[in-house]
Amino acid sequence: DGGITQSPKYLFRKEGQNVTLSCEQNLNHDAMYWYRQDPGQGLRLIYYSQIVNDFQKGDIAEGYSVSREKKESFPLTVTSAQKNPTAFYLCASRGNINSPLHFGNGTRLTVT
Amino acid sequence: GESVGLHLPTLSVQEGDNSIINCAYSNSASDYFIWYKQESGKGPQFIIDIRSNMDKRQGQRVTVLLNKTVKHLSLQIAATQPGDSAVYFCAEAPAGNNRKLIWGLGTSLAVNP
Numbered sequence: 001d002g003g004i005t006q007s008p009k010y011l012f013r014k015e016g017q018n019v020t021l022s023c024e025q026n027l028n029h030d031a032m033y034w035y036r037q038d039p040g041q042g043l044r045l046i047y048y049s050q051i052v053n054d055f056q057k058g059d060i061a062e063g064y065s066v067s068r069e070k071k072e073s074f075p076l077t078v079t080s081a082q083k084n085p086t087a088f089y090l091c092a093s094r095g096n097i098n099s100p101l102h103f104g105n106g107t108r109l110t111v112t
Numbered sequence: 113g114e115s116v117g118l119h120l121p122t123l124s125v126q127e128g129d130n131s132i133i134n135c136a137y138s139n140s141a142s143d144y145f146i147w148y149k150q151e152s153g154k155g156p157q158f159i160i161d162i163r164s165n166m167d168k169r170q171g172q173r174v175t176v177l178l179n180k181t182v183k184h185l186s187l188q189i190a191a192t193q194p195g196d197s198a199v200y201f202c203a204e205a206p207a208g209n210n211r212k213l214i215w216g217l218g219t220s221l222a223v224n225p
Contacts, residue, residue, distance in 0.1 A: 004155075006155075040120050040217070040218075041217060042201065042215035042216060042217045042218060043156075043201070043213075043215045044215075045212065045213075048210075048212075050210065058212075090155050090156070092155075097205075097210055097211040098144065098211070100146045100158045100161050101146075101156075101158070101213065102158065103148075103155030103156045103157070104155050105153075105154050105155045106153075106154065106155050108153075
């Protein structure tokens with residue numbers, strides 16, 4: 001059964017620590033995306049990658065970093081430079097730019 | 113961008129009624145539109161999409177209508193069920209720029225039994 005797996009579902013960190021969120025897909029999609037969702041708001045794009053070993057900044061990339069060493073994997077690191085890291089993080093992929101995004105079930109990060 | 117606060121528009125319907133969720137899109141270059149359903153604690157789930165060469169598309173119990181003249185999109189859900197309770201997002205995809213999606217803020221649908 002193909003899909004996108006995000007882990008863990010809940011993550012707690014102390015302020016000042018970096019944390020990495022995992023995203024794995026077995027849909028054989030070239031493009032992968034990271035979004036941030038805050039209560040009552042739409043989705044905001046953090047980073048995206050259209051092909052292995054390449055990625056671009058989205059609208060709110062400051063304080064985040066990514067890598068795309070494998071087609072299946074697109075991990076997101078939330079660094080200590082991110083001022084408001086507590087949020088719901090969503091990973092998505094799509095097979096081509098004329099197709100809808102497929103989403104994972106998200107990771108809820110809480111930083112205290 | 114400007115925050116619109118924590119309160120989503122809410123539509124409350126009776127089970128069995130039809131629901132209509134509206135969305136105004138912003139970019140004249142958008143030629144692909146998508147509706148997603150998001151249940152609490154989960155990722156958005158694709159419902160239906162439509163391209164600008166169509167003005168109506170039907171799926172199972174859902175219909176999307178596109179009015180390019182007034183840049184308006186609507187999602188109609190027939191015979192709404194309690195399982196339809198969720199937040200519904202529209203997204204528009206402008207041609208070019210790698211088709212980065214522009215997301216609406218969402219509408220919360222509450223189905224009363």
